[in-house]
Amino acid sequence: MNSSSGPSPAVPAPIEQPGTSTLLTADRSVMTDPGALGRFGGFGGRYVPEALIPACEELEAAYREARADPSFQSELTQTLQVYAGRPTPVTPAARLSQELGINLLLKREDLAHTGSHKINNVIGQALLARRMGKQRLLAETGAGQHGVATATAGALLGLDVTVYMGEVDTQRQQLNVFRMELLGATVVPVTSGSRTLKDACSEALRQWVSQVDEAYYCLGSVMGPHPYPWMVREFQSVIGSEARGQCAGLLRRGVPDVVVACVGGGSNAAGTFAGFVDTSARMVGVEAAGGAAMTDGSPGILHGFYSQVLQDDDGQVREAHSISAGLDYPGVGPEHASLGSSGRVEYTTATDEQVLEAVVLLARSEGILAALESAHALAWIIQAARSGDLAAGSTVLMTLSGRGDKDASQLMGLLA
Amino acid sequence: MTSPVLSAPGAVQQSLLRRRAAGGKSLVPFVTAGITPDWTAYVRACAEHGADAIEIGLPFSDPMLDGPVIQAASGQALARGARIADLLEEIGASGPGAAPGSTGVPLIVMTYSNIVRRHGDEAFCHALAAAGIGGLIVPDTPLDEIEPLLAASRAAGLELILLVAPSTKPHRVSRIAELSSGFVYAVSNMGVTGVRDAVSDTVQRTVDGVRQHTSLPVLVGFGISSPAQAVEVSRHADGVVVASALMRDVLAGASPADLAATVSSFRTALDGTDWSAAR
Numbered sequence: 089m090n091s092s093s094g095p096s097p098a099v100p101a102p103i104e105q106p107g108t109s110t111l112l113t114a115d116r117s118v119m120t121d122p123g124a125l126g127r128f129g130g131f132g133g134r135y136v137p138e139a140l141i142p143a144c145e146e147l148e149a150a151y152r153e154a155r156a157d158p159s160f161q162s163e164l165t166q167t168l169q170v171y172a173g174r175p176t177p178v179t180p181a182a183r184l185s186q187e188l189g190i191n192l193l194l195k196r197e198d199l200a201h202t203g204s205h206k207i208n209n210v211i212g213q214a215l216l217a218r219r220m221g222k223q224r225l226l227a228e229t230g231a232g233q234h235g236v237a238t239a240t241a242g243a244l245l246g247l248d249v250t251v252y253m254g255e256v257d258t259q260r261q262q263l264n265v266f267r268m269e270l271l272g273a274t275v276v277p278v279t280s281g282s283r284t285l286k287d288a289c290s291e292a293l294r295q296w297v298s299q300v301d302e303a304y305y306c307l308g309s310v311m312g313p314h315p316y317p318w319m320v321r322e323f324q325s326v327i328g329s330e331a332r333g334q335c336a337g338l339l340r341r342g343v344p345d346v347v348v349a350c351v352g353g354g355s356n357a358a359g360t361f362a363g364f365v366d367t368s369a370r371m372v373g374v375e376a377a378g379g380a381a382m383t384d385g386s387p388g389i390l391h392g393f394y395s396q397v398l399q400d401d402d403g404q405v406r407e408a409h410s411i412s413a414g415l416d417y418p419g420v421g422p423e424h425a426s427l428g429s430s431g432r433v434e435y436t437t438a439t440d441e442q443v444l445e446a447v448v449l450l451a452r453s454e455g456i457l458a459a460l461e462s463a464h465a466l467a468w469i470i471q472a473a474r475s476g477d478l479a480a481g482s483t484v485l486m487t488l489s490g491r492g493d494k495d496a497s498q499l500m501g502l503l504a
Numbered sequence: 505m506t507s508p509v510l511s512a513p514g515a516v517q518q519s520l521l522r523r524r525a526a527g528g529k530s531l532v533p534f535v536t537a538g539i540t541p542d543w544t545a546y547v548r549a550c551a552e553h554g555a556d557a558i559e560i561g562l563p564f565s566d567p568m569l570d571g572p573v574i575q576a577a578s579g580q581a582l583a584r585g586a587r588i589a590d591l592l593e594e595i596g597a598s599g600p601g602a603a604p605g606s607t608g609v610p611l612i613v614m615t616y617s618n619i620v621r622r623h624g625d626e627a628f629c630h631a632l633a634a635a636g637i638g639g640l641i642v643p644d645t646p647l648d649e650i651e652p653l654l655a656a657s658r659a660a661g662l663e664l665i666l667l668v669a670p671s672t673k674p675h676r677v678s679r680i681a682e683l684s685s686g687f688v689y690a691v692s693n694m695g696v697t698g699v700r701d702a703v704s705d706t707v708q709r710t711v712d713g714v715r716q717h718t719s720l721p722v723l724v725g726f727g728i729s730s731p732a733q734a735v736e737v738s739r740h741a742d743g744v745v746v747a748s749a750l751m752r753d754v755l756a757g758a759s760p761a762d763l764a765a766t767v768s769s770f771r772t773a774l775d776g777t778d779w780s781a782a783r
């Protein structure tokens with residue numbers, strides 16, 4: 089992968105001359121429809137009890153139908169525009185670019201309603217749930233961002249919402265518990281296992297089994313049994329397709345040299361990469377060093393899908409620990425496992441310290457308070473610019489997946 | 505090709521068929537491996553007090569299909585440092601009367617897909633066979649993903665027991681019945697394992713649906729909590745799997761002798777019922 093292909097200005101200009109070249113690569117076979125079995129390379133699939141198979145099949149059929157229905161698509165687009173604040177802008181980070189010697193563009197998912205990209209997926213799934221005649225949304229949440237987004241969509245469409253959240257997380261993220269309840273959702277603390285996100289996922293799946301006729305499971309990332317990894321990527325691909333068009337207007341070469349996003353389950357990254365996978369752009373996914381399924385994991389089956397999983401040599405799943413609750417998931421979406429094994433996307437990590445530095449730097453140089461999750465992507469960019477891994481003058485598009493208001497009290501303690 | 509189809513019925517199926525031929529109903533108790541240091545004593549207690557086969561749960565950190573009791577039982581085993589290889593060794597350890605594998609009652613392992621995949625489908629199945637295990641249940645590997653496991657279990661001579669849920673569509677039921685060996689496991693309700701007050705009325709429909717496609721024994725599990733419930737579902741089925749009701753007691757401190765008494769009470773209730781009017 090060559091990050092410095094094509095002429096780059098010696099002094100980075102925040103905005104390049106608009107151009108037409110998009111540097112398409114030949115390979116359009118990646119990030120497409122994973123078929124009836126939901127396979128991405130060898131990864132993905134549908135590892136759920138027989139009891140859930142009809143629900144997964146019904147969901148897949150309903151989604152395929154909705155996806156092909158112009159009225160569903162236009163309602164989705166319309167709702168994202170008039171309610172969720174789309175399109176989100178791409179902001180040239182002028183002062184930070186100057187400091188790093190690169191040309192950094194930020195895709196501003198922090199400006200979407202509820203403060204992160206999670207709303208893109210949730211609006212799509214909630215509209216689908218209503219179309220399927222379901223009365224209730226079930227969701228798992230870690231930090232609470234997906235839970236808040238689901239509670240929001242439930243309020244918008246008049247659907248009941250129950251959110252499963254690890255007991256440890258309900259204590260760490262009391263503000264988001266309150267927000268969900270304020271929005272009319274019921275938050276159920278999960279007390280099994282490590283009492284964090286992975287246990288909340290297991291519990292949501294268990295509850296789905298027993299309420300499968302009335303309830304719709306609104307999964308929060310590109311994970312779970314087929315069709316979730318595909319469907320969630322499709323709903324999030326609005327990030328990548330908007331950014332692709334915006335880059336075409338901002339960059340002389342039309343596409344950035346490098347595209348970067350943080351990876352927890354991998355939904356903002358998958359949505360971003362989908363817009364650039366057929367270009368020559370180098371693509372980088374950044375995980376939390378303490379929860380890096382792509383870097384430290386091995387192939388395994390968790391929560392209904394086959395992918396890279398943090399586990400011991402006996403097959404017991406390990407817990408992820410990082411500064412950002414939203415990246416503390418021991419697995420990663422199966423499409424990332426496939427993109428990583430084919431080499432199309434590089435996966436790397438950022439440490440808690442690097443993340444804190446990135447948050448402060450972005451706040452002071454651009455006036456943007458990033459979510460700790462999103463700051464992982466920036467932390468890598470900062471290290472790579474300093475080390476020369478990112479050549480001087482490279483154009484870099486980073487998805488800023490969410491805003492950091494939710495992290496303010498945690499930061500107060502960490503930066504004191 | 506290394507996967508010969510089982511020609512003769514395996515030990516699990518034979519044991520259940522023997523019970524059926526004698527006009528009785530099968531009892532398959534469940535024990536979480538490693539739940540206590542002397543967990544194999546619970547297995548022996550089951551073997552000696554009327555079990556037709558015994559299900560041994562190999563613990564997994566994220567048991568998606570289990571309710572609070574089996575979750576806690578698995579968690580307790582893992583907190584004790586249970587390792588799969590050690591548990592299998594304890595099952596297979598020789599010594600007259602000491603090893604559950606030597607009691608003559610066929611053993612079935614129940615575990616999750618990741619445990620199998622992590623050890624390798626073939627290596628795992630061979631390790632089970634070497635430990636004297638006769639059957640295998642992997643509840644989160646559905647029909648669509650069953651192929652590798654089916655080949656590996658056949659190659660190792662294990663009976664791979666498949667599950668049917670109340671929601672399973674007829675075309676899948678027929679395929680599951682065709683591919684299952686040992687017995688067909690009919691899930692009593694749409695839910696997870698656990699102790700329940702009442703048996704769901706979907707049981708009969710599920711069991712009858714399976715019977716249309718196979719002469720294999722059909723056993724019902726998930727939520728069978730009392731001897732009376734065991735009798736009730738056995739009016740339709742060939743017997744029951746009892747898990748949470750037993751592990752709840754063990755978690756609360758029941759001794760192997762206590763468990764033996766509970767298993768006996770299920771056995772007595774099943775044996776004391778006149779089944780000639782059933783089915």
Ligand SMILES: Cc1ncc(COP(=O)(O)O)c(C=O)c1O
Nearest residue numbers: 352353354355356414461489490
């Ligand atoms: C702001 C933000 N970014 C990223 C993530 C990680 O999710 P994903 O990897 O699915 O984008 C989260 C999850 O809570 C989040 O809140």
